[in-house]
Amino acid sequence: MLSCLSPYGLFADSDPAYIKTLIDAFSGWDTDKDGVLGFDEFLQLWQHLGGDERARAAGLLPGDPMADEFKKYAKVESAGRLYLDKEAVRRMMEEHGFAPTTEYLEGVWKEVSTQPSST
Numbered sequence: 001m002l003s004c005l006s007p008y009g010l011f012a013d014s015d016p017a018y019i020k021t022l023i024d025a026f027s028g029w030d031t032d033k034d035g036v037l038g039f040d041e042f043l044q045l046w047q048h049l050g051g052d053e054r055a056r057a058a059g060l061l062p063g064d065p066m067a068d069e070f071k072k073y074a075k076v077e078s079a080g081r082l083y084l085d086k087e088a089v090r091r092m093m094e095e096h097g098f099a100p101t102t103e104y105l106e107g108v109w110k111e112v113s114t115q116p117s118s119t
Helices: 002-008 016-027 040-050 049-055 067-075 087-096 102-113
Strands: none
Touching: 040 049, 067 087, 087 102
């Protein structure tokens, strides 16, 4: 793997022993042993290293917009689970420019309440 980078001048000023250790560590993720990390292999390494969480914590990735919006209006029940009650749904809709009537909200609530839970 190191030899394929040398023509490009990469690692020219680096300690060869350190570079070999680094390449050996990454080569464990080269599951098809073709000498490079393919995209699928890279994704497995990224997940193993906590890539999304670490990048998000460092401000390099935006949060999940839907989850962030949900958390903005959610309440916490005693077990620590987040949920939206009727008033939270009303507030969310109003803050996004809608003017829901009580009748409309009751219809939405009835429909949502009959859906199977994903948790």
